[in-house]
Each structure stands twice: as C-alpha cells, then as structure tokens.
Amino acid sequence: MVEHPEGLKRDVAEIKFLIHDLRVEKFINEVIHFHATVNTDLEIHNVGQAQAFHDETLQELKEKVVIQRKALDRYNNAVKSFSQDEEILAAGREYVQKVYDTCEFILDPRWERTDKFLSLLPETSRSVQSYRHCLNCTRWINGVYYRIHYFMEEKDNNLNEQFDIAEELRDFIRNVVYSYVVEKTNARVEIRLNQLDSAVLQGNRHRFRRMIFNLVMNAVDAMSHKKVGVLTISVLVDGENVILRVRDIGSGMSAEKIEQLMADNKNLDGELHSLGFVFVRQTVADFNGSLSIDSVIDKGTTVSIYLPRLVGEVVETRKPVEPEKTDLTHKIDKLRLEERAAYLKKTAKRGNQHDTCGETIYGDYLVSDAEFPGAIFAIAVTENNEIDLFTHRPYERHWNITHEDLSPMLFEATVRGRLEEEEDKTPTLIFKSPQSVQEYFEFKGVADEDRKPETYIAMVHDELIRISRTIIDTGMPPDIGVRVTDLKKFFPYNQELAKQELFPLKTLAKLTQHSERR
Incomplete structure (x- = not known):
C-alpha cells in the first residue's frame, strides 16, 4: 500500500501534478495567434467596425494571458529556488486560478461573434482556413477548464x-x-x-x-x-x-x-x-x-x-457536466461536414480517381502546403481487386487533419494511410490497420459466426497486399518506403520483413495472400 504524504507536502505535490498535467500554454497561444490573424484579415479587407469589436476582446484576452504568465514565472521561481512549501503552494494555486480565468474568458459567449466576422471574409483568407484548428484548441481548453473545476471541487469536498x-x-x-x-x-x-x-x-x-x-x-x-x-x-x-x-x-x-x-x-x-x-x-x-x-x-x-x-x-x-455534444463540439462537427461537402464538390469533376488512386495520393503530397507536407487517405480493396472506398486529402497549413475528418462514417472500418517525409525529405507511406475490428467486419459483411481474431488478421493481411498492388498499378512509385503498424501481428511468418521498420512498397505487393494459397 502506498503511503500518502500528509498535509502541506501532499497539497504541494497535488498542485505540482495538476500544473504538470495542464499543458495549456501552447493552446492558449494558438488561440491568440488565430484571433490576431482574424484582426489582420479584417483590416486587409476593410471591415473596420468588426475589427474594432474583435480587437477590443482580443486585447482583454492578451491582458489576462500576461497576468497568467507572470503567475507562472512566480511559481517556477518558487520551485527552482527551493522555496518553502507554503510559498510554492500559494504560487501554484495563484497560477492555476489565472489559467482558470483565462480558459473561462476564451469560452465566453462574446467569441461567438467570430463566426459572423469570418463570414465577411473570403474563403481563401488565413483566418477562415485556420478556424478548425482554433476550434480544436478551444475544445482542449474547455477540457482544461473542467479539469481545474473538478480539482477545486475535489479540494473542497x-x-x-x-x-x-x-x-x-x-x-x-x-x-x-x-x-x-x-x-x-x-x-x-x-x-x-x-x-x-x-x-x-x-x-x-x-x-x-x-x-x-x-x-x-x-x-x-x-x-x-x-x-x-x-x-x-x-x-x-x-x-x-x-x-x-x-x-x-x-x-x-x-x-x-x-x-x-x-x-x-x-x-x-x-x-x-x-x-x-x-x-x-x-x-x-x-x-x-x-x-x-x-x-x-x-x-x-x-x-x-x-x-x-x-x-x-x-x-x-x-449526464456529464460538460455534455458529450457541447455547442463547441457541434460547431466543430458542423464545420467538418461543410468542409467535406465543399471538398467533394470541388473534386467531383475530376472523374473516377479509383483508376489513378496511387498517383492521386502522391499528387496530394506534392501539392501540400503544410509546414511538413504530406497526404492522408483511406482505402478499401475487395477480394476481386476492386476499390470499394477511396478518400484522400493533402495536408494543409492550418489543419492537423485526421482520418475521422476525412471519412466521418467509415474511419474506423478501413485501412488508413499517410504519405509523409522522413528527416531527409524522402516521402514514405504509412499503413494503419482498421481502428475497430467490429466496424471492419461490418463493412466487409462478415457473418457473425465467422468474426474471429484469426479471421480479422488474415483479412487485413490480404487487404494490405492488395492495396499495395493497387496503388502501385495506379501510379505510386513501387520503390517508395512503407511502414505498417502492427506489422508482426499481420505478417508473423515473415521474419525478415518483421525486422525492417521501413521497406519498399513493392516488397509488400509481392507477398502471397492467404486466399491465393487455397
């Protein structure tokens, strides 16, 4: 049984744990950066009245953050100088309270005006394009706000x-x-x-x-x-x-x-x-x-x-204090669907990309304007070598896109992939197995009595091989490197392959499917 530190020493330890857990500074900085960008865009496009309203709220946020950072400096100085426990505890509590105040202000309904301000800007403006990223940061800040709330409640009761x-x-x-x-x-x-x-x-x-x-x-x-x-x-x-x-x-x-x-x-x-x-x-x-x-x-x-x-x-x-579908979550989901619909409309005229999926993935990587360029995709290939599903998108500068964003209904049911650069700027493929075994079985129409772990492993093994062949046949360079999550799970018999973290895509494509051995 672990002995608990008593009294003051335990309170100091608890506040240290909480501050270490928060990790909120980066997200607050991102929110400030976004709203500063909104201000700049409003000025560029001569939306003066909106800029005045928005700037007033932004300045108030900046003032709160300055106070918060000064409180953090006092706490860090108290810890680094080995101050008395009472001083560390007081400084820690002050900082946590200032973080709570900042989070509460970021969640203030006044920021709802941002939606209206963005509607006055063109879709190509930086602030419109980075809005999703800001909402994700705000959602994280929302979680921090409630964690501090619970911490205070726990201390009082x-x-x-x-x-x-x-x-x-x-x-x-x-x-x-x-x-x-x-x-x-x-x-x-x-x-x-x-x-x-x-x-x-x-x-x-x-x-x-x-x-x-x-x-x-x-x-x-x-x-x-x-x-x-x-x-x-x-x-x-x-x-x-x-x-x-x-x-x-x-x-x-x-x-x-x-x-x-x-x-x-x-x-x-x-x-x-x-x-x-x-x-x-x-x-x-x-x-x-x-x-x-x-x-x-x-x-x-x-x-x-x-x-x-x-x-x-x-x-x-x-019924949680922070409902599973808060207004903020609804806003993120709504924006996600709107962006997805707009993207599908934009790409609908390109014809059947199933015939060029390998080339398309590589092309997404080439046109990516993100700081670290890349492409994200999800793909399903049937036993008859037909592409059952293919969605894709290049990485964007202001959006850490996920597979859930890419395919909201099927992101857990398909093989997922990314194309990213190594440290030497060489592009490399990453294959991820389906996130949910049950969703994968549902998508593939597997009968309940056949839904066994060994069936899942064999099916994913074969589909990874088919996907490799398909994207090579449709334009992906065969010598491009590939990583596979859970490689040893799906290819346990291939000891040489299991030893390699990175290997050519053509190596995977040349393997034999279980279905081809029957």
Whole structure:
C-alpha cells in the first residue's frame, strides 16, 4: 500500500501534478495567434467596425494571458529556488486560478461573434482556413477548464461516488484526451479503445480521470520519436476485479526505471514523470487496487491496473457536466461536414480517381502546403481487386487533419494511410490497420459466426497486399518506403520483413495472400 504524504507536502505535490498535467500554454497561444490573424484579415479587407469589436476582446484576452504568465514565472521561481512549501503552494494555486480565468474568458459567449466576422471574409483568407484548428484548441481548453473545476471541487469536498469505468473512459477520452493527443502529436498517435467491459467502481471519479491522463501523457511522450504511434486502452472484467490496461509502442523502460517508478518516493523529489506516477500509485491505492508494468526497450510499455468492482451494481448513465455534444463540439462537427461537402464538390469533376488512386495520393503530397507536407487517405480493396472506398486529402497549413475528418462514417472500418517525409525529405507511406475490428467486419459483411481474431488478421493481411498492388498499378512509385503498424501481428511468418521498420512498397505487393494459397 502506498503511503500518502500528509498535509502541506501532499497539497504541494497535488498542485505540482495538476500544473504538470495542464499543458495549456501552447493552446492558449494558438488561440491568440488565430484571433490576431482574424484582426489582420479584417483590416486587409476593410471591415473596420468588426475589427474594432474583435480587437477590443482580443486585447482583454492578451491582458489576462500576461497576468497568467507572470503567475507562472512566480511559481517556477518558487520551485527552482527551493522555496518553502507554503510559498510554492500559494504560487501554484495563484497560477492555476489565472489559467482558470483565462480558459473561462476564451469560452465566453462574446467569441461567438467570430463566426459572423469570418463570414465577411473570403474563403481563401488565413483566418477562415485556420478556424478548425482554433476550434480544436478551444475544445482542449474547455477540457482544461473542467479539469481545474473538478480539482477545486475535489479540494473542497471529499468526493466518493459510484461510476461505470467503461462509460467514464469513453466520455473522458472523447471530450478531453482525444483533442490533446491530436494537437500534441500532429495526429501521429492513434488512440484505440479496445474491449471496454462495463463495471461499477467506488471512489473519486475526478481523481480517476487525472490518473488516466497521467498515463496517456507518459505514453504519448514515450512515442514522441515515432512517425506512427498507437495507444491502446482496454478494460476487462476478471472475477470481482477489473483490469485496466494502457499500452503504447514507444521507447520502453529498463527494469531499473520500472523499479524506480514502483518504489515508494516519500519525499516526492525527482522527475515530473516520476512524480506523476506517484500520483498514479496513490490513486490506485485509493481504489484499493494494485498495478504492474511490463516493458521492453524499443518495443513499448503496458501498465496494468487491477481494481475491485462492485459486483451486481449498476449505475444510471451519468449526464456529464460538460455534455458529450457541447455547442463547441457541434460547431466543430458542423464545420467538418461543410468542409467535406465543399471538398467533394470541388473534386467531383475530376472523374473516377479509383483508376489513378496511387498517383492521386502522391499528387496530394506534392501539392501540400503544410509546414511538413504530406497526404492522408483511406482505402478499401475487395477480394476481386476492386476499390470499394477511396478518400484522400493533402495536408494543409492550418489543419492537423485526421482520418475521422476525412471519412466521418467509415474511419474506423478501413485501412488508413499517410504519405509523409522522413528527416531527409524522402516521402514514405504509412499503413494503419482498421481502428475497430467490429466496424471492419461490418463493412466487409462478415457473418457473425465467422468474426474471429484469426479471421480479422488474415483479412487485413490480404487487404494490405492488395492495396499495395493497387496503388502501385495506379501510379505510386513501387520503390517508395512503407511502414505498417502492427506489422508482426499481420505478417508473423515473415521474419525478415518483421525486422525492417521501413521497406519498399513493392516488397509488400509481392507477398502471397492467404486466399491465393487455397
């Protein structure tokens, strides 16, 4: 059992954990940059009255951010100079309150006028094109706002409640974690929610959420060096317990590092990551649970948390304080559909791109105006070598586009891909397996009795080969390099291929499908 630091020392540790968790400065800066761009565009296009209104609100936001940054400087100075715990705690609380005030102001209804101001500008203006990015940042700020709110509520009350772990994870990942991971990693890390068994837990729900976010942040940081990352979360009922697993394919940890993380760090000194894991251990202890870490260097890490469940208990579906579909989420979804409709209308006259899909993907990469050029696509090829679905888009300067943006209805059911540059500017393909096994089976029309893990692996194996052949036949350079997520899972028999992180596309195209061996 982990011993909790008592009194003042625990309060200091808690505020350090929270400040480390927030990571909000970048998103606030992005919002300010966007609204400054709106101001510039309004001036360029002689919309003077709108600019005056908008500039007044923007200046008020900048003033709040200046106050917030001064509070952060005072907190950092207190920590770095090893000030007394009372001083660190006071400075930390002041900074958190200023962040809360800034977030609240960014969520103020006055910013709704931005929609009207943008309607006065041409579609080609920088602010119109970058609006989606600003909304995604604002959505993340919305999550930070509620996390601080919960933190304050937790400090004022001894919260203990029953909640469904599966429902809680879906809600938290969708409304808070997803936006963070997309913006933090430029959509390079994918979150997969595997099996989520329903089970009722008893404890502090807000503390549970903060524990999950700590685990997600550590996993994302561990995959920062990867072109493609996968973060998998699952919950399995095991007798009177549930097993919560968070798995990444990152850098992994040594046995010594694991031992350090699992050790009882009573004085709360050391790296912030270690401090964050102290919080994880404390939260697991609060729920009367236990945890373990399995890790392999350069392969990844799995954190398994074992928590007791309330057998036979059922809780009503909780209506969250921040509804699953807030006005902000509605606005993002509406804009996404409008952009998609406009793009489809623009590309409709180009003819049947199924005949040139390989050339089209490569062309998207060539015309991309993003800082790091690339292309995103989703594709499905039937056993008869017919293209069943093909959607695509070049990377854009002001939009970290995801596969959900590209294909809102089928993004979990198809093989997904990206074409990006390596550090030496060489373009490289990335293939990702379908995000949902069940959605893939539904899309392919597989009978219920045939929906087995081995069937899924064989089907994706064959389709990856067919896709490789198809895009080569339609214009993709055969020598272009390719990475495949979960390569060893789908091609376990090919030891030479499994050893290569990057290999020519033609190598994949020359492999034999399972269906061709029958």
